C-alpha cells in the first residue's frame with residue numbers, strides 16, 4: 559500500500575535497523591499523481607493521466623525535465639512536457655488501416671493509467687543498482703483494453719485486446735522508463751512506441767547533441783526529406799523535427815547512446831533498449847507560438863526533446879506476444 563501524501567512523514571526513512579533506508583512513495587492528495595523520493599533526495603512524479611512523468615529532480619532539487627507552465631494536468635489534454643508515452647501510433651498514420659482513426663500520438667498519453675505498485679532496492683534484488691547498494695524505486699503503471707480510464711477514442715478506433723505495463727525506475731543518477739505492450743487478443747496488431755522526453759536545458763543555443771554521426775534521418779521540417787547526419791556534434795538553431803535511425807555497431811547488441819552536452823559539458827546520456835529510433839524535436843519560435851499549452855512562449859530555449867522510440871517501422875505483435883522497449887537517461 560502506498561502512503562497518502564497528507565500523512566505525516568515518519569521521522570526516519572529506515573524503520574528496520576541494519577537495513578538501508580527505503581524510498582518513500584506517496585499519492586498526491588487529489589490522487590492525480592504518484593510521488594517517489596529516494597532516501598538520497600532524488601524524486602520523480604508521475605501523473606496517472608498518461609502515466610506522464612512530470613517531474614524528475616536530483617538530490618539538490620534541480621529539475622531535469624521541462625514542463626510547460628500551461629500544461630494541462632487535469633486529464634483534459636495530453637501533457638505538454640515531462641515524458642508523455644506515445645502508443646500505438648507516432649504522429650498520425652492516415653494510410654495505416656489499423657491506426658488511421660487515432661489522434662496524433664495515439665491514446666496512451668490521454669488515458670488514465672492505474673498505479674500497479676512499487677518495488678524498492680530491497681525487493682528489486684536483480685536490479686543492477688541494488689546490487690551496488692544504490693537506492694532505487696520502481697513504479698509500475700498499467701493500461702489495458704479493459705481499463706476504465708482508457709481514452710474512449712481507443713475503443714472507437716483500435717479494437718484490439720492489449721495490456722500495457724509502463725515502469726518508471728529512479729536511481730540517484732538515472733531515470734529509466736520501460737514499456738511492455740502485450741497482445742491479449744486473437745488477432746495480431748501493429749504498433750509504434752515512443753517516449754516523448756522533454757529534457758530541461760539552460761540555454762538551447764549552448765546545447766550540443768552527440769552520438770548521431772552518420773545516422774539517417776527523416777527531416778520533418780523539410781517535407782520528410784531523408785538525410786544523413788554529417789556534422790556531429792550538432793546544435794539547434796531553429797525549428798528541428800527529425801526522426802533518426804542510428805546504425806547499430808556491428809556485433810554490438812546495444813543501441814548507441816545519444817549525449818546532450820551544454821556549454822561543452824556532457825549533461826544527459828540517453829540509452830535505448832530495443833528502440834531503434836530517436837526523435838529530436840524543438841519547436842522554436844513560431845511553433846511554440848502556435849501551441850496554446852506551450853508557456854512561456856520562449857520556453858523552447860529551455861527544452862530539447864530527445865525521444866527514443868520504435869517509430870520508423872511498424873512493430874507487429876502477434877496474438878500472445880509482446881513488444882518491449884526502454885530508455886535510460888543518465889545524469890552526467
Ligand SMILES: O=P(O)(O)OC[C@H]1O[C@H](O)[C@H](O)[C@@H](O)[C@@H]1O
Pocket residue numbers: 636662663778799800837838839863865
Ligand atoms: O504537439 P504534440 O502532439 O504533442 O507533438 C509534438 C511533437 O512530437 C514529436 O516530436 C513530433 O516529431 C513532432 O512533429 C510533434 O510536433
